[in-house]
Amino acid sequence: MSKLILATGMEDFDQALEARYKAQYTVQTVSYLQGLTVLGLGQGDTVVLTRVLPDSGAGDEGFVAVIEHLRRYGVRVVFLDQSRPKGDPLVSALVHRGVYDLLLADELVLEQVFDRIDHPATYGDVEALLVEEDRLGKGSGSRRLLTWRRQQPAESAEDERTESTESESSKERTRSKRPALRLSLRLPEWHSVREANPPSEPEGARLITVSGLPGSGVTFVALHLARAFSRTQQTVLIEASDRPIIGRWLHGPADWDGANAWVRSDECLEEAWHLSDTLTLLPAQSSGPSLAAVRKATRHLHDETIVVVDARLSDLVNDVDVLVVPPDPEKISYVFHLTPRVLVVNMTPERLPVDPAEYAGAWTNVEIITVPYVPEQSVAVISGELLNEIEQILAVASRWL
Structure with a gap:
C-alpha cells in the first residue's frame, strides 16, 4: 500500500x-x-x-x-x-x-x-x-x-x-461564512525563551538528568523523554554531553552552540530552537556545559518547566535520574558508583543474554526498562513517534514530579 x-x-x-x-x-x-x-x-x-x-x-x-x-x-x-x-x-x-x-x-x-x-x-x-x-x-x-x-x-x-x-x-x-472547522496556528519560530518560559521566583524548573555509558544511546533516550514530556507541558532539552549530536540528527541551526550560550548568559537567551510549541532544544557543539552550570541556569526558567539534561557521565557524583546502559552486564560495573532512579537497558536484542533483573544487581529499588533495538531511532524522533518503553520512563518520572 x-x-x-x-x-x-x-x-x-x-x-x-x-x-x-x-x-x-x-x-x-x-x-x-x-x-x-x-x-x-x-x-x-x-x-x-x-x-x-x-x-x-x-x-x-x-x-x-x-x-x-x-x-x-x-x-x-x-x-x-x-x-x-x-x-x-x-x-x-x-x-x-x-x-x-x-x-x-x-x-x-x-x-x-x-x-x-x-x-x-x-x-x-x-x-x-x-x-x-x-x-x-x-x-x-x-x-x-x-x-x-x-x-x-x-x-x-x-x-x-x-x-x-x-x-x-x-x-x-x-x-x-462561519466555517465548521477553522484552525489558526501559532507558527513555531525563533523567538524569546523569556516569552515561552517566563522567569519565576519560586524553586525553578524541574530537572531530570539522563546519562550513561558512551554509545549506549543516552541522547536517544533523552530526546524521546523530552518529546514525551512536551505533550503536556513546556520542556527544554539541554545537551550537556561530550559527544553532542542533536543538531546533526535534526538538522538544527548550523554552528549554534545554544547550550553553552544559555548557561553563560545572565538572562534567558533572546533566541532558541523550538522543535514544537512546547519543546525547546539547546544543542551543543564540541562539548556541552557542565551539569553544575546547567543547574545554576535553570533558576531563570518557569517553575512549571521540565528540563531534561543529556549529561556527561563524569559530571555525576552519586545520583542520576535515568541511567542508560547497553545490553552487556559486564559494562555496568563502570557505573556502579551511581544510584539511578530508572535503569534503561537500551538497544536490546530480541533475546537478552541474562534476565533483565540481573542488570540492576548492584542496586535496590531501581526500576528496569528495556528498550529494543530500533535501526531507525532518529526517524522515530523526527516523526514524533514515541516508543512504548519511553512512555514507561515517562510514567515513572511523572511520579517524581
Missing part, C-alpha cells in the same frame, strides 16, 4: 485527512520538515506539505532542498499555502522541480484538498506561475497563518474549482 505522509504542522487538519484516506493509504504524520528525508519514501508515495511545518530554520532554500530529495525518489508532493502573487519565487522553484499539485488560497477548503489529492495536476495547470529563475530567501523566511475549513452546503462544485482564482471581494464574502 502506498504511503500518504501528512506534513502540514496542523494537527486537526491532519486528523481530517487521515480519516478520509486511512483505508486508501498507509497514513503517517511527520512533525518536522527534515524528517521527510529519512522516511524511505519512493514512487507512488504522496506528501501533503505546508510551510507551517517546523524546520531547521534554513528558509526557502532548505525547504526546496527537501523537495528535491523527495522528487529524486519519485515522491508526489501536494503543496498547500496561502495565496501567493504571480511569479512568486518559491512557487516557481517548486514547479521547476515537478511539483504541480499546488493549492494556494487564503483559506483552505478541506474538500478542495481532497480533490487535489485525488486528481493530480499537470504542468499546464501551473505554467503561468513560473518565473525566469529561482530567487529563494535565505535563513528563517517569514511564515503566515494558514487556515482551513470544511465546505459549506451552499457551495457548489463550480465554487470549489474556481475559489483559488476568485476576486478579493469574493474571497471576503467566502471568509465571512
Whole structure:
C-alpha cells in the first residue's frame, strides 16, 4: 500500500485527512520538515506539505532542498499555502522541480484538498506561475497563518474549482461564512525563551538528568523523554554531553552552540530552537556545559518547566535520574558508583543474554526498562513517534514530579 505522509504542522487538519484516506493509504504524520528525508519514501508515495511545518530554520532554500530529495525518489508532493502573487519565487522553484499539485488560497477548503489529492495536476495547470529563475530567501523566511475549513452546503462544485482564482471581494464574502472547522496556528519560530518560559521566583524548573555509558544511546533516550514530556507541558532539552549530536540528527541551526550560550548568559537567551510549541532544544557543539552550570541556569526558567539534561557521565557524583546502559552486564560495573532512579537497558536484542533483573544487581529499588533495538531511532524522533518503553520512563518520572 502506498504511503500518504501528512506534513502540514496542523494537527486537526491532519486528523481530517487521515480519516478520509486511512483505508486508501498507509497514513503517517511527520512533525518536522527534515524528517521527510529519512522516511524511505519512493514512487507512488504522496506528501501533503505546508510551510507551517517546523524546520531547521534554513528558509526557502532548505525547504526546496527537501523537495528535491523527495522528487529524486519519485515522491508526489501536494503543496498547500496561502495565496501567493504571480511569479512568486518559491512557487516557481517548486514547479521547476515537478511539483504541480499546488493549492494556494487564503483559506483552505478541506474538500478542495481532497480533490487535489485525488486528481493530480499537470504542468499546464501551473505554467503561468513560473518565473525566469529561482530567487529563494535565505535563513528563517517569514511564515503566515494558514487556515482551513470544511465546505459549506451552499457551495457548489463550480465554487470549489474556481475559489483559488476568485476576486478579493469574493474571497471576503467566502471568509465571512462561519466555517465548521477553522484552525489558526501559532507558527513555531525563533523567538524569546523569556516569552515561552517566563522567569519565576519560586524553586525553578524541574530537572531530570539522563546519562550513561558512551554509545549506549543516552541522547536517544533523552530526546524521546523530552518529546514525551512536551505533550503536556513546556520542556527544554539541554545537551550537556561530550559527544553532542542533536543538531546533526535534526538538522538544527548550523554552528549554534545554544547550550553553552544559555548557561553563560545572565538572562534567558533572546533566541532558541523550538522543535514544537512546547519543546525547546539547546544543542551543543564540541562539548556541552557542565551539569553544575546547567543547574545554576535553570533558576531563570518557569517553575512549571521540565528540563531534561543529556549529561556527561563524569559530571555525576552519586545520583542520576535515568541511567542508560547497553545490553552487556559486564559494562555496568563502570557505573556502579551511581544510584539511578530508572535503569534503561537500551538497544536490546530480541533475546537478552541474562534476565533483565540481573542488570540492576548492584542496586535496590531501581526500576528496569528495556528498550529494543530500533535501526531507525532518529526517524522515530523526527516523526514524533514515541516508543512504548519511553512512555514507561515517562510514567515513572511523572511520579517524581
